[in-house]
Amino acid sequence: MYIYLSIYLSIYLSIYLFYLSISTEKKSIKETNISSCSDNNNIHVDENKYLDKKTNDNNDDDDVTIEDEEGNVGLNEIKPFPRTNQMSFIAGGTFMMGTNKPVFVADGEGPERKVEISSFYMDVHEVSNAEFELFVNSTGYVTEAEKFGNSFVMENYLSKPTLDNVTDSVMAAPWWLSVNGANWKLPEGNDSTIRDRMDHPVLHVSWNDAVAFCKWSGKRLPTEAEWEYACKGSLNQRLFPWGNKENPYNKHWMNIWHGEFPKHNTGDDGYVGTNSVTMFPEQNKFKLKNIIGNVWEWTSDWWDVRHSTDFQKDPKGPPDGSDRVKKGGSFLCHKSYCYRYRCAARSQNTPDSSASNLGFRCASSKPPPGVEAIH
Ligand SMILES: [Ca+2]
Numbered sequence: 272m273y274i275y276l277s278i279y280l281s282i283y284l285s286i287y288l289f290y291l292s293i294s295t296e297k298k299s300i301k302e303t304n305i306s307s308c309s310d311n312n313n314i315h316v317d318e319n320k321y322l323d324k325k326t327n328d329n330n331d332d333d334d335v336t337i338e339d340e341e342g343n344v345g346l347n348e349i350k351p352f353p354r355t356n357q358m359s360f361i362a363g364g365t366f367m368m369g370t371n372k373p374v375f376v377a378d379g380e381g382p383e384r385k386v387e388i389s390s391f392y393m394d395v396h397e398v399s400n401a402e403f404e405l406f407v408n409s410t411g412y413v414t415e416a417e418k419f420g421n422s423f424v425m426e427n428y429l430s431k432p433t434l435d436n437v438t439d440s441v442m443a444a445p446w447w448l449s450v451n452g453a454n455w456k457l458p459e460g461n462d463s464t465i466r467d468r469m470d471h472p473v474l475h476v477s478w479n480d481a482v483a484f485c486k487w488s489g490k491r492l493p494t495e496a497e498w499e500y501a502c503k504g505s506l507n508q509r510l511f512p513w514g515n516k517e518n519p520y521n522k523h524w525m526n527i528w529h530g531e532f533p534k535h536n537t538g539d540d541g542y543v544g545t546n547s548v549t550m551f552p553e554q555n556k557f558k559l560k561n562i563i564g565n566v567w568e569w570t571s572d573w574w575d576v577r578h579s580t581d582f583q584k585d586p587k588g589p590p591d592g593s594d595r596v597k598k599g600g601s602f603l604c605h606k607s608y609c610y611r612y613r614c615a616a617r618s619q620n621t622p623d624s625s626a627s628n629l630g631f632r633c634a635s636s637k638p639p640p641g642v643e644a645i646h
């Protein structure tokens with residue numbers, strides 16, 4: 272009897288101590304997130320357009336997951352990944368990274384430096400909610416925003432009840448608010464959903480979350496040099512993937528902010544919020560979509576604003592740092608405030624930061640089995 276009692280007590284004590292350690296860990300992470308999210312150039316949300324559904328019909332029927340009685344997904348039940356995000360073959364070459372005509376000097380946009388890139392593969396699209404859901408359902412992965420219990424959203428996209436509960440904002444950009452409950456499944460907080468935009472880019476993913484997803488899919492994040500090379504295509508000293516004109520042929524080629532920032536978004540390009548990852552034309556010869564605009568994209572590099580002009584092959588950025596580089600601008604970028612929807616532009620966040628205008632796409636040195644590569 273005493274033996275059973277002591278076994279029971281020791282098991283109970285172990286569970287209690289484990290719970291305490293998890294709680295302590297979550298608290299320290301949350302504090303880090305809030306204090307470190309100094310980015311004042313981002314964000315998001317959406318007018319709930321569900322477009323081009325065919326690219327997301329991949330996941331529901333044949334992606335079986337195992338759940339226990341409490342609905343937790345079994346970590347060992349990883350199924351083959353039925354991806355729809357094709358990859359483009361990016362033929363290697365030499366290009367001029369950065370620009371000698373920086374718009375934001377403090378961002379380290381310059382100077383130009385000669386860089387050689389080996390051939391690699393890049394996702395055609397930003398990673399969508401549908402794809403990220405496959406990852407979560409297969410692995411039980413919990414994002415950092417979910418652990419923190421909050422993430423950053425631009426105030427224009429929040430409901431009044433959500434706004435009334437906000438207590439934290441970004442000092443340098445007060446329209447950026449810390450929203451309790453905001454995460455990739457609830458992009459504008461507890462009264463929002465992704466169910467009507469599964470083909471839109473996943474939001475509120477930290478750098479660490481993005482790395483986990485790419486690893487699971489047999490890929491990796493692109494380096495900043497790879498990302499910029501893919502963005503510039505064969506064009507040097509051009510602002511955008513297609514050239515210098517923002518709207519060639521009187522056509523919109525990307526989703527950015529139109530109107531008066533941050534007061535009024537006219538949605539001239541068709542979107543006030545994010546768009547489907549398949550919308551807008553291919554932006555250059557590599558057939559990439561939305562590499563400029565829609566959402567910012569994480570790269571693997573640490574952030575630094577000083578660059579050597581020495582020739583480099585396949586640079587991987589500084590050996591260490593506190594922030595990671597993001598590229599491409601977002602649907603919240605306006606020329607008057609965040610003219611960073613240019614290939615040479617760059618910005619940064621801490622690896623645990625997340626926001627409603629920040630996503631990613633993956634790269635790989637060779638495509639994983641079963642992934643279709645476009646040449
Ligand atoms: Ca827009």
Ligand SMILES: [Ca+2]
Nearest residue numbers: 561562564566
């Ligand atoms: Ca993008």
